[in-house]
Amino acid sequence: MSSQRERAMKPTDLRGILRYVPMFRDHVFVIAVDGSIVSHENFANIVTDIAVLRSLSIKVVLVHGIGQQLVGLAGEHNIVLSDVQGEGPINATTMSLAREASALVSQSVLENLSQAGLRCAITNAVRSTKIGRLKGVDHLYAGKVEKVDAAILKSMLSQDILPLVTPIVCDREGQSLRVNSDHLAMELASALGASKLIYLTPFSGLQVNGIVQLNLPEDDLKRLLADKSAKLDPRIRSKAVQAAKALDNDVPRAHILDGRVFGCLLTEIFDKVGLGTMVHANDYDRIRQAKKKDAQALYNLAKHGAKTDALVARTRQQIEQSFADFYVYEIDDSIIGCATLHPYPGGKSMELGAVYVQPFYHGRGVGSKLVEFAKRRAKQLGAKKLIALTTQTQGFFQSACNFVPGALTDLPAERRKALKESGRNSQVLSFSLSRLSDSLR
Ligand SMILES: CC(C)(COP(=O)(O)OP(=O)(O)OC[C@H]1O[C@@H](n2cnc3c(N)ncnc32)[C@H](O)[C@@H]1OP(=O)(O)O)[C@@H](O)C(=O)NCCC(=O)NCCS
Structure with a gap:
């Protein structure tokens, strides 16, 4: 991997990098990483990309998922999960495994951030509330975001501390609830007035009829989501739905990227063409x-x-x-x-x-x-x-x-x-x- 990095960077490139320095200075990017990407070999490179963003004075908030680790733990313990993504009912056994999975993933993220010399802190700046009963079904320990304490997060960011937010979020009484990480990231991006909401996934982007959509205006995305005949993987659909909500909340861009690709973050942000799907406000807007x-x-x-x-x-x-x-x-x-x-x-x-x-x-x-x-x-x-x-x-x-x-x-x-x-x-x-x-x- 290091030879890949050496090939990608020449000292003379530094001159070219200069023009990017003022581009997003002091902007907030919320990056949501799927659990499967945290355990992928490319995650260390993603963290290096985040370190580059930090060096350009871009403020990064990181959210992680736990889907893959949760499924792994359930397999080890021979347990049937009531839900994987945090969108359906979460029973007590699934909740207990979700806490375990989250602790494992958070630790792994912390290790990688520490190796890259990034200061970070796991925070309880988000408060959840139970989803409750939907169509008569009690969702038990499934939660949604009730409130984001933007002041704490901004204070951390101003001190060069990268906030890490986990998908196990406490409610008002301090009870842990399982929150879908796509939804969590959208709420964070909206509350912080982020310039970008970035989903790092094991998919090459949002595909329509097998073709990855590079630039997707907000209205086209909404049309696609309303089209019952469009076949979207449920995990991508979840990100697409949250991306549309983020744009409604004035986040100008949402990206769905393949986190397995070397340099995915920097390529998407600084390359003219990009790498995955970028959803943006309608052109005339x-x-x-x-x-x-x-x-x-x-x-x-x-x-x-x-x-x-x-x-x-x-x-x-x-x-x-x-x-x-x-x-x-x-x-x-x-x-x-x-x-x-x-x-x-x-x-x-x-x-x-x-x-x-x-x-x-x-x-x-x-x-x-x-x-x-x-x-x-x-x-x-x-x-x-x-x-x-x-x-x-x-x-x-x-x-x-x-x-x-x-x-x-x-x-x-x-x-x-x-x-x-x-x-x-x-x-x-x-x-x-x-x-x-x-x-x-
Ligand atoms: C002319 C200018 C405004 C075009 O902007 P742009 O964002 O690159 O244009 P678009 O991407 O919308 O291009 C649309 C089409 O016009 C074509 N095009 C762009 N510049 C062209 C030119 N100078 N001559 C002929 N065709 C041209 C593009 O190839 C493209 O064709 P396609 O749709 O078949 O791919 C831009 O090149 C520019 O700023 N030029 C310098 C300033 C200038 O000359 N302004 C006009 C003064 S009145």
Whole structure:
């Protein structure tokens, strides 16, 4: 394994790593590890990945499952379990074995974290309550999260202590209940305002018809979960259901990854394509009108665009004066793309400008989503025609966004004059907004 690590890392890579340093600084990631992954040989590598995240000032909360260990103990003692995943009724014998399994898994996690030099603590920051009777069936010792003490967890994180949360959680009276670890992780991510909820599983992700879904918008996931004919492994379904709840609770991303793969965490987080399934907020939810506080980020984007002459150079002051024209595309609280929408006198035509996407995100549909959004917004605002002036991206506007060549006469006289004076000799393109359906978001 160490030779694998040596191959994966060269000293010169450190320069490349620098750009990741500010990316998620001080963000909280909740990582839920299935019991089978804790006992997998790759777990030591996962802990090394967590140490890398910590070194980038990412705050990690760890939750572990116990399914595999519970089944193992039941086999050894010849006991029939009333439930494995903590979703069905938990009788006294199953509860007793679950406590044993949890102690074994926690110890194993602690050993690995200690070997990686990570400070950690098992905590009772979560309080449970009995699930009670569902459809007349008493779920006995099965619990669900009643309350998360976010203050304690944040205080631990601020002192560089990694909280480890087990799926045996005490209720108000101090009685232990078995809580499903997928649900536990979702509640933690929601309460802590985490940027990511990550499930490390023995599956290559969420599969639909045998194909792993790499990027899944929230609505598609919900449609999939409601589709009775979709065949999902119950263990994956449980994570998918919790991922959808996490997004409802404003966690921007949930990931379902194969924890058996070397480097799974870092690849998923920092690689452009990723490795497993990432569930994210619906695309249009990521585009919003710019606010004054975005001026610096917009200035930086415009500056990069102007370097290649793709965009008109704009000063910070110009951006501050026209920030209301800007729309931004946000990922994880960072602005990675923008576009402007400006009405021509009379409001029947609008100009789409400054369409720019950070090079790292090119080719992922961000540019076309910005243009699509601008078309719908322009139509909403009563415009009939959208005009784009381009010097280098005629192909993008025509092939990907269905614009057609326009004429200088499409522009109002003042705009024509300004264009002439700029010497940019831009191509005029236009899109008739009557071609859009009326289904506005
Ligand atoms: C042009 C730009 C906004 C496209 O953004 P993007 O997020 O990479 O675009 P998408 O991923 O949505 O691409 C959609 C399609 O357009 C194609 N495309 C992208 N840039 C293109 C270009 N310059 N010429 C022709 N086609 C292009 C892509 O290949 C893709 O095709 P596909 O759907 O067949 O795969 C981006 O490259 C950029 O910021 N460029 C620099 C700034 C610029 O020139 N802006 C225009 C000023 S008005």
